[in-house]
Amino acid sequence: MILKHQKHLFNIEDHITYLNTASLSPSFKAVEQAGIDAVLQKSQPYTIPSSDFFDPVTELKGLFAQLIDVDESERIASIPSVSYGIATVTNNIKLNSGDEIVIIEEQFPSNYYAWKKLADTYDAKLITVANPNLKAHNAKQWNQDLLDHITNKTAVVALGNIHWSNGTIFDLKAIRAKTRKYDALLIVDGSQTIGAFPFSVKEIQPDALICAGYKWLFGPYGCGYAYYSSYFDDGEPIENNWANRLHSEKLSDLTNYESQYKPFANRFAVGESGNFIYVKMQIEALKQVIDWTPKAIQDYCKSISYEAVEELTGLGFQIEHADYRTHHLFGAKLPEHINIKDLKTVLQEQNIFLSFRGSYIRISCHLFNTKSDFDTLVNAIKSIL
Known part of the structure; x- marks a missing residue:
C-alpha cells in the first residue's frame, strides 16, 4: 500500500x-466526533445500555489484538497508562538476591522506576546498558552491548522497541532468543512504535507488551493497552474491580460475590475500563490505523x-x-x-x-x-x- x-x-x-x-x-476528525457524540450521550444516561460496559471493550481489544498480531484478544487489557501496565508486571514477578534486570540508558521514567523498586525489594541488580555514543554504527554497537549484558544472572529484560528519544531500533528477535537461553522475561514498551512501526507478538513473543494509547494510536490522553502472555495467566491484579470478576456481565447478580477472576488478561484491566467516551474514541482511532x-x-x-x-x-x-x-x-x-x-x-x-x-x-x-x-x-x- x-x-x-x-x-x-x-x-x-x-x-x-x-x-x-x-x-x-x-x-482525527472522526475520533473527535466520536468523543463529542459520547459526551452528549452521557448527558442522557438512560440511552446507554448495560452492554456498553462490555461490548465496545471487546471490540477494542479485538482491534488492538489485530494490530499487534495476536489471535487471543482476551490477552489484551485496557489500562490507563504505561506505568499501570508495568506495575501489573512487576507485581507478578519474584526475584532472587543477585538477579539482574537489564534496561537501557535513559529509558523512559515509567519503564524505569518500577524496575528500580523491584530490584531494591529483592536485593537484585538493575543493569543499565549505556549508549555507546559513537559517531558511526552506534545502534549496532548498542544492540551488541545489550546482548552481551544478558547472562545467566538475567531475570528480566525491559525496554522499548526503540529508544524513545532518538529512534534507535533494538533487535527484539535477537534479544528474545538470548532471554530464552537464560529463561529470562522480555517486557516491551511499545508506546513509541505500535501503530507506526510493524510489530508482531507471534514473531517476537514478548512476555508482556505495554503501550500508551495517546501517541501513535491516536487515542485520548489517559488510555493504554497491555498484552500479557501465559506467564501472567494466574497473576494478581493491582486492583480489585467488579468488572474483572467472572460473570460480572450479570449486573443483577453483582452482590453474589465471585472469587474467580475472568481468564487471561481480563483480570488486569483498570477499573471503569468500559469508559463510554474513551473507548468509542479509541475504536475509531484503531480502525483508521489498521486501515493505513x-x-x-x-x-x-x-x-x-x-x-x-x-x-x-x-x-x-x-x-x-x-x-x-x-x-x-x-x-x-x-x-x-x-x-x-x-x-x-x-x-x-x-x-x-x-x-x-x-x-x-x-x-x-x-x-x-x-x-x-x-x-x-x-x-x-x-x-x-
Missing part, C-alpha cells in the same frame, strides 16, 4: 508544522523525511543510519555551532513543534505531515547559522 498525506482527516491549521506526535498525537497499516505509515514517513535528513546531516547534525532507526521518530544531535536558545526561538516564531531531548532534537512525523514541513524545519535551522 502506498499512502498519500491524510491532512484532510485532521484539524491542524496550515501555518502549524507539527513534528511532535511522539509527545502527543492530534485527533504501520508499514505503509513507516514508508510514507521515510519518503517525506529522507531529503531533510541528508540536509541536516550536511549541516553537522548526527542522525543514526536509516537501517538502524525508525522513520516516524528519530533524533538529530545538535552540532556545537548551533545555539539551542536561538533554535528554540526560531522554532517558536515559525510555529514549528518538536521535542528537545538533551543534545538532540526529536523529530516525529505522521500522515498529516508532508515534505514541505521538513523543508520548513530545515530552512528555519539554516536561518540561525
